[in-house]
Amino acid sequence: MTRIAVIGAGAVGSAIASALVRAGHAVTLIEARSDVGAGTSKANTAIWHTGFDAKPGTLEARLVARGYQLLAERADEMNWVLERTGAILVAWNEEQFARLGSIIANATAVGYTAVEHLRADEVYAAEPHLGPGALGGLLVPDEGLLDPWSIVIGLATDAVVNGATLLRSAPLTAVESIPDGYLLTTGAGHVEVDWVVNAAGLDSDHVDRMFGEDGFTITPRRGELIVFDKLARRLVDHVILPVPTATTKGVLVSPTVYGNVLLGPTADDIHDRAATGTTQTGLDGLLEKGRAILPELLDEEVTATYAGLRAASEHSDYCYELFPAKHYVRVGGIRSTGISSCLAIAEDVVSQFEELGIRSQPLTNPVSVPMPTLAEDRLRPYADADLIAEDPAYGDIACLCEKVTLGEVRDSLRSPVPAVDIDGVRRRTRAVAGRCQGFHCGARISALVEGRDG
Numbered sequence: 001m002t003r004i005a006v007i008g009a010g011a012v013g014s015a016i017a018s019a020l021v022r023a024g025h026a027v028t029l030i031e032a033r034s035d036v037g038a039g040t041s042k043a044n045t046a047i048w049h050t051g052f053d054a055k056p057g058t059l060e061a062r063l064v065a066r067g068y069q070l071l072a073e074r075a076d077e078m079n080w081v082l083e084r085t086g087a088i089l090v091a092w093n094e095e096q097f098a099r100l101g102s103i104i105a106n107a108t109a110v111g112y113t114a115v116e117h118l119r120a121d122e123v124y125a126a127e128p129h130l131g132p133g134a135l136g137g138l139l140v141p142d143e144g145l146l147d148p149w150s151i152v153i154g155l156a157t158d159a160v161v162n163g164a165t166l167l168r169s170a171p172l173t174a175v176e177s178i179p180d181g182y183l184l185t186t187g188a189g190h191v192e193v194d195w196v197v198n199a200a201g202l203d204s205d206h207v208d209r210m211f212g213e214d215g216f217t218i219t220p221r222r223g224e225l226i227v228f229d230k231l232a233r234r235l236v237d238h239v240i241l242p243v244p245t246a247t248t249k250g251v252l253v254s255p256t257v258y259g260n261v262l263l264g265p266t267a268d269d270i271h272d273r274a275a276t277g278t279t280q281t282g283l284d285g286l287l288e289k290g291r292a293i294l295p296e297l298l299d300e301e302v303t304a305t306y307a308g309l310r311a312a313s314e315h316s317d318y319c320y321e322l323f324p325a326k327h328y329v330r331v332g333g334i335r336s337t338g339i340s341s342c343l344a345i346a347e348d349v350v351s352q353f354e355e356l357g358i359r360s361q362p363l364t365n366p367v368s369v370p371m372p373t374l375a376e377d378r379l380r381p382y383a384d385a386d387l388i389a390e391d392p393a394y395g396d397i398a399c400l401c402e403k404v405t406l407g408e409v410r411d412s413l414r415s416p417v418p419a420v421d422i423d424g425v426r427r428r429t430r431a432v433a434g435r436c437q438g439f440h441c442g443a444r445i446s447a448l449v450e451g452r453d454g
């Protein structure tokens, strides 16, 4: 059995850890923070990308397209929510209109052939609340929505229940070469392994240097977003995309699987890798763009704002490479599409190991732990009479806005990768993520997290 450490328990590292452990390897998943999925994987736009706009011939184009398909294949087993809403890419001026043909050509070059031209009247028929001025657009029927929180927590859980060791609050701080492997120093002690996979997101370049490589430098690209109340959901059915530029996919308006509407993200290159706060300038700019795209959106209540940092580098593709002589795999710079591609990256890592003869006996009966049901289109525990009859804790609503029950909060604190703080409970249950942002329920949920009687 090959001992493999995966550094970073975001979507990418968790997916790799899960795939490696299912392939029969001895995996240690090492995460700096106190919880999994608490880096970029928790703060993004939650689009299930087809990869229609990826650059042909890139790793990203191949892995997003494959990842899209793999997410769909695993969704039922993991109880992940994917909504194939379709996206409408809108041209708002002549220059953008003129570029629609090249976007279709790009999609065809990456193997996605379902993009359709829409006349302006067809755009408005599909999205009647759009602002004036659309000249036409494209329908990308397979773009959709996903729930990034359940995907990353599900994959970390999958790794753990199938035998991986998860170390949290365990930043990798030093690396020592030993015969055929490494002695890793982490915040949770030493780990001896044969191979290391670097999936450290925003710090993947720093970790790369610990292994004597110097292949890229991360410059965080901050994306700020505004979450509108669920009453705004009636205004939009598709993901409304702009015509992308060289640096960003641009500001979009999108429903979420939880029934809200997102406006964002911005794209600003910054230097502080921890600057995940929003800015007045960023939010003002978004509101201005939102007013043009979907004017009525601005009459709706804002539930929350947040920002995520894309792990952008000087390269326009993923920084993914295997170094056989070093027993080291770099999976860095996964900028804007890593939730959609994570399963494909993981599949590729396993197959590259196999090609090198690093193979083991795959698990014959891997365990699957379905994620809690968080999406609006499913039967949630508070409405499930049979479940409540079995366990009245599912009838006791702890978070009124998101209708999260005491039973779900309790489960999140006892799960195989339990929440350790209120943010962890939020991402596992949606408690405190609703209209009141924890004003009503925060104290009760905090008490439960701290083991006091809620």
Ligand SMILES: Cc1cc2nc3c(=O)[nH]c(=O)nc-3n(C[C@H](O)[C@H](O)[C@H](O)COP(=O)(O)OP(=O)(O)OC[C@H]3O[C@@H](n4cnc5c(N)ncnc54)[C@H](O)[C@@H]3O)c2cc1C
Pocket (backbone or CB within 6 Å): 007, 008, 009, 010, 011, 012, 013, 014, 030, 031, 032, 033, 036, 037, 038, 039, 040, 041, 042, 043, 044, 045, 046, 047, 048, 049, 170, 171, 172, 173, 199, 200, 201, 202, 203, 204, 207, 221, 222, 223, 224, 265, 307, 308, 309, 310, 311, 334, 335, 336, 337, 338, 339, 340, 341
């Ligand atoms: C604004 C925005 C919008 C986006 N929209 C989408 C979208 O719609 N669809 C989509 O598919 N993708 C989207 N993305 C991209 C997606 O979020 C990322 O590609 C993905 O989350 C990257 O996952 P990761 O595991 O590489 O990184 P992360 O989630 O950041 O995980 C890396 C982990 O490594 C840990 N770590 C770092 N250093 C160390 C160390 N020394 N020791 C141990 N652990 C360490 C970190 O704590 C972190 O948890 C978006 C991103 C942003 C910012």
